[in-house]
Amino acid sequence: MAAKQEAPLHALAAYLPAGTSEEVMPFILEYKVHLTITRERQSILGDYRHPYDGSGHRISINGNLNPYAFLITLLHEIAHLVTWVKYANRVAAHGKEWKHEFAEILRHIIGRGFMPTDVEAAIMAGIHSPAASSCADENLMRVLRRYDPQKVNHFFVEQLPEGAIFKTKDGRIFRKGARIRKRFRCEEIATKRVYLFSPVYEVEAAEA
Incomplete structure (x- = not known):
């Protein structure tokens, strides 16, 4: 099982591109999100769990992601949260409602100097119909890998x-x-x- 640790909110900035913690914190605070940073998981980069049986909104993100991948994954999960708040379980997890919310959140971030131009171009190429995960967007994965620490072989x-x-x-x-x-x-x-x-x-x- 991947080890998890709840992320102190002031520490979140260390995982994100400069200046973007101020963009995501309003969502975290308004919805009282329980944010967890995990070790690398093979099949997912992050996930969102809606309130259930007394628990609040929960988001977990893999802590090994580079800052741009971390930001995109976090925004992906925040879009799930916003979709849940508006529609609960009446819509598909990655249906048109989620795609709309994710695209709107991304548009607020893009063009403000937070990310390199190649990352923004890859996002914009798929913004009208975002993939169900960053892993599923092959072009975006290729671009994001340029910003990973280099691993030999x-x-x-x-x-x-x-x-x-x-x-x-x-x-x-x-x-x-x-x-x-x-x-x-x-x-x-x-x-x-x-x-x-x-x-x-x-x-x-x-x-x-």
């Missing part, structure tokens, strides 16, 4: 040549195969089972 799957051997974060070894539509067909060496990988899934190159 780590690549997106799409950057490796066909036939290359790579290791996933859980230590499993795969051989990269051909691209099938939007994903790459990769064979696990130990089991010969085939899995489909996102082009922007980060892996570590390994020796055969």
Whole structure:
């Protein structure tokens, strides 16, 4: 289980691009959000939990994200909160109502010098129909990775040549195969089972 720690509100600025904590704090304070910073989670960057059985609004964000990815993920979850306040569970989690709220929040941030121009351009390219997660927006993932700390021998799957051997974060070894539509067909060496990988899934190159 990922370790969690409640984020002191004054410490939130350390995770965000300069000047943006003042933009998100009104949401945190108005809705009394219980904000938690977690260690890296494999399948999600953040999540929102609506009030239930006496608990308030809860948001958790992976603490290993670079500041721009952290901000976008936090705004994504705040959009869920605002959508819940307006519609409760009467609308789809990533339906048109959430997309509208997320786009409106992003428009308030973009163009004010908080983020690099390439990040803003990637956001604007998908702002009319935001992806259900930052991970699902491949173009945005490629751009955000430029601002991650450099890790030796780590690549997106799409950057490796066909036939290359790579290791996933859980230590499993795969051989990269051909691209099938939007994903790459990769064979696990130990089991010969085939899995489909996102082009922007980060892996570590390994020796055969």
